[in-house]
Amino acid sequence: VTALLDRLLREPGMHTIESLSLALRLARADVSGQLQRLREAGCVLDEHPQQGVRLVHSGLATWADYIESRRPRRIEVYRSTASTQDVARRWVESGGDALDGATVVADVQTAGRGRLGRAWVAQPGDALLLSYVSAAGSLNHDQLTSATAVALAEAIEAVGPTLSVRIKWPNDLLVDGRKLAGILVERSRGAAIIGIGVNVAATPGQHTDAACLRGLGVTADRLTLLDETLRRLDAALTGAAGGDHVAAWRARCLGFSGPVRLQSDGRIVEGEVLDVDPAQGLLMRTRDGAIVHLPAATTGRV
Numbered sequence: 001v002t003a004l005l006d007r008l009l010r011e012p013g014m015h016t017i018e019s020l021s022l023a024l025r026l027a028r029a030d031v032s033g034q035l036q037r038l039r040e041a042g043c044v045l046d047e048h049p050q051q052g053v054r055l056v057h058s059g060l061a062t063w064a065d066y067i068e069s070r071r072p073r074r075i076e077v078y079r080s081t082a083s084t085q086d087v088a089r090r091w092v093e094s095g096g097d098a099l100d101g102a103t104v105v106a107d108v109q110t111a112g113r114g115r116l117g118r119a120w121v122a123q124p125g126d127a128l129l130l131s132y133v134s135a136a137g138s139l140n141h142d143q144l145t146s147a148t149a150v151a152l153a154e155a156i157e158a159v160g161p162t163l164s165v166r167i168k169w170p171n172d173l174l175v176d177g178r179k180l181a182g183i184l185v186e187r188s189r190g191a192a193i194i195g196i197g198v199n200v201a202a203t204p205g206q207h208t209d210a211a212c213l214r215g216l217g218v219t220a221d222r223l224t225l226l227d228e229t230l231r232r233l234d235a236a237l238t239g240a241a242g243g244d245h246v247a248a249w250r251a252r253c254l255g256f257s258g259p260v261r262l263q264s265d266g267r268i269v270e271g272e273v274l275d276v277d278p279a280q281g282l283l284m285r286t287r288d289g290a291i292v293h294l295p296a297a298t299t300g301r302v
């Protein structure tokens with residue numbers, strides 16, 4: 001059913017059984033049978049006696065097969081889990097092979113987390129929630145975060161070509177100044193576990209200053225966004241050591257202006273940001289004139 005699902009995802013309008021049968025070189029009865037299998041896997045279809053059928057949204061039970069058909073990788077999709085970061089960490093800690101690119105996705109998390117100990121809350125169906133394992137090699141935390149930010153920004157613009165996605169250092173993606181997505185990089189045994197949350201159908205209730213794709217007029221299916229994101233992450237993390245993403249990152253990155261107040265490693269640092277570097281973090285001149293580097297892993301706005 002993957003080819004049929006792909007067709008419905010890529011062409012979001014109505015399709016007649018006849019046109020699907022021709023495009024996929026399947027007998028009409030087989031098209032009808034496969035549509036039934038998609039329904040059973042949780043896909044919601046809009047059906048019309050003359051106009052045909054259209055995908056309203058994909059079902060979770062189709063996601064793993066669809067993603068694996070695009071590029072073989074370990075992938076698990078959960079209806080609910082505490083945090084996809086924890087599932088991925090268990091994979092890494094149990095020493096599984098071939099984990100580079102392995103992906104955990106959940107419809108909802110009961111203990112989703114953001115950076116610096118913050119909670120990440122989203123209702124079922126509202127967000128794309130995933131953790132991606134990267135062998136990481138020599139990439140440091142800042143390189144992993146910046147390469148991921150570019151890949152995710154490009155994936156979001158691929159499903160929402162009208163959007164202009166900016167990066168708010170180090171890990172937020174903004175549209176029109178409102179947060180659309182966040183990135184959380186954790187490490188275990190030399191691997192990186194890259195967590196991504198994108199607001200798709202709704203903004204988290206407690207954040208009035210957040211954005212979501214639907215609110216921005218983008219109706220793409222979460223599965224399409226997942227596919228676009230993984231494809232770009234695979235490439236971005238391979239090229240990050242050579243700095244392939246740096247120019248694109250700088251072009252999207254919002255600057256700091258005027259005096260800033262940050263917390264870094266539990267201390268408050270005040271001063272002026274001289275540069276934002278995709279591999280080293282912030283270069284800052286503190287109020288007493290010292291030049292310091294503040295890495296993404298431990299630095300946040302107060």
Ligand code: BTN
Pocket residue numbers: 082083084085109111112113114115116118120128129130131171172181182183184195196197
């Ligand atoms: C942030 O904005 O601080 C980062 C948010 C990262 C959230 C994602 S959702 C999937 C993955 N699992 C988690 O528990 N967190 C990340």
